Amino acid sequence: MSLQDLYTTVPPSEIVRRVSRLKQELAESGLDGVLITHNIGILYWTGTMQSGYLFVPAVGDPTLYVRRSVERAIRESSVDTVPLGSFSRFGDTLRQSYPGLFGGALPPRIGADLDTLPAATFLKLNGLVGSAYYPASARSEGSQSQQGSQQQQQPASLEDASSLLRRVRMVKSDWELARIEQAAVALDEALQDALPKLTEGISELEWIAHVEYGVRIRGHIGTMRLRGYNQEVLTGMVGSGAAAAEPTYFDGPAGGRGLGAAAPQSVSTKLFVRDEPILIDLGCCIDGYVIDQTRTAVIGQLAEPLQFAYETAERIMREAERLLVEGTRCSVVYAASLRMAAAAGLSEHFMGFGTDQVRFLGHGIGLEIDEWPVLANGFDIPLEAGMVIAVEPKFTFPGIGVVGLENSYAIQVGGLPPRALTRTPEQLIKR
Numbered sequence: 001m002s003l004q005d006l007y008t009t010v011p012p013s014e015i016v017r018r019v020s021r022l023k024q025e026l027a028e029s030g031l032d033g034v035l036i037t038h039n040i041g042i043l044y045w046t047g048t049m050q051s052g053y054l055f056v057p058a059v060g061d062p063t064l065y066v067r068r069s070v071e072r073a074i075r076e077s078s079v080d081t082v083p084l085g086s087f088s089r090f091g092d093t094l095r096q097s098y099p100g101l102f103g104g105a106l107p108p109r110i111g112a113d114l115d116t117l118p119a120a121t122f123l124k125l126n127g128l129v130g131s132a133y134y135p136a137s138a139r140s141e142g143s144q145s146q147q148g149s150q151q152q153q154q155p156a157s158l159e160d161a162s163s164l165l166r167r168v169r170m171v172k173s174d175w176e177l178a179r180i181e182q183a184a185v186a187l188d189e190a191l192q193d194a195l196p197k198l199t200e201g202i203s204e205l206e207w208i209a210h211v212e213y214g215v216r217i218r219g220h221i222g223t224m225r226l227r228g229y230n231q232e233v234l235t236g237m238v239g240s241g242a243a244a245a246e247p248t249y250f251d252g253p254a255g256g257r258g259l260g261a262a263a264p265q266s267v268s269t270k271l272f273v274r275d276e277p278i279l280i281d282l283g284c285c286i287d288g289y290v291i292d293q294t295r296t297a298v299i300g301q302l303a304e305p306l307q308f309a310y311e312t313a314e315r316i317m318r319e320a321e322r323l324l325v326e327g328t329r330c331s332v333v334y335a336a337s338l339r340m341a342a343a344a345g346l347s348e349h350f351m352g353f354g355t356d357q358v359r360f361l362g363h364g365i366g367l368e369i370d371e372w373p374v375l376a377n378g379f380d381i382p383l384e385a386g387m388v389i390a391v392e393p394k395f396t397f398p399g400i401g402v403v404g405l406e407n408s409y410a411i412q413v414g415g416l417p418p419r420a421l422t423r424t425p426e427q428l429i430k431r
Contacts, residue, residue, distance in 0.1 A: 048076035091131035111161025190214025236282035294406030
């Protein structure tokens with residue numbers, strides 16, 4: 001593959017399918033439209049990721065209002081794309097674009113991605129959307145004073161549509177699955193190239209640089225996107241011994257020591273030594289889509305308790321595979337993992353340790369690494385064909401290390417077992 005071949009655009013048919021599904025969800029929820037402000041949402045529903053706002057009505061065609069770059073957005077977008085113009089007049093722009101929606105007898109119900117929208121921007125947009133509503137009664141009377149009164153009341157306001165938007169994106173198309181699989185291949189190839197350099201005396205930082213070089217030249221965009229507020233994720237977390245088991249703010253079962261208070265996760269300058277577990281939790285992002293996988297390595301031999309924990313993680317993975325079929329509720333898969341960890345006497349080490357344990361077994365992946373669905377208590381959405389889930393049973397031993405594994409799977413049609421998307425052989429890597 002040449003570097004030129006790596007530039008990919010989203011097929012228009014993908015955008016048509018996605019917008020159609022979104023409009024169906026809007027209609028079923030009673031929303032009249034949704035304002036999408038987050039870059040990932042704009043990319044998903046238009047095919048471009050330029051700065052602006054996307055408005056999708058339940059009835060009618062969507063419009064992307066672009067701040068910058070208009071020229072590039074028009075070239076890449078598969079929906080109607082126009083300049084944003086004056087932001088202070090965005091309410092007027094919406095009313096002119098959708099007069100039936102913002103000029104009816106009742107104010108429209110408009111959703112937005114409030115889980116990612118900064119509060120200051122929300123307040124501005126909420127006021128502008130409110131000012132867009134000008135009821136037919138006031139318009140027919142032609143009263144300037146009544147028009148001003150209606151706009152001051154701002155009866156239309158933004159509602160939280162975050163759950164709806166995330167739900168629509170849970171099911172991946174064949175095109176999306178192909179992107180994730182391409183990332184999986186690139187990651188496996190880069191890892192295989194780097195494994196011979198995994199030797200005693202090399203640092204975590206130095207070794208992951210070999211992996212990062214390998215995925216980058218294969219098309220990794222250089223970042224993996226995360227939706228969670230104040231959360232960041234790097235290309236990977238490689239941690240050995242006690243450094244891997246150090247807790248951190250990152251919402252995952254293993255964070256890593258990191259390079260200091262400004263980067264308190266992932267690799268450190270610790271050197272690899274014999275007989276310590278090495279957790280290799282890596283990702284790759286191609287065309288915006290991520291793969292997530294973890295393998296455990298050791299230079300020498302694992303101590304018996306760590307070996308037992310690793311084998312327990314493998315058994316939990318096999319049970320998860322059995323349950324990852326259409327119709328299974330996500331919470332059922334998580335509950336099964338808790339029972340197995342308890343039966344092995346490892347509950348206090350499962351998915352972290354103490355107060356730093358996380359309360360999930362797996363998570364959706366796609367354009368972001370923390371997508372829905374989540375294998376967790378209270379997440380009772382049944383699995384559907386096309387969902388992609390990273391399952392990551394891991395055990396943390398403070399002062400000793402972390403062992404476990406992670407595979408990404410696509411849920412299949414008709415009760416078939418899930419299809420593994422990760423390519424690296426699932427086995428304890430011994431150096």
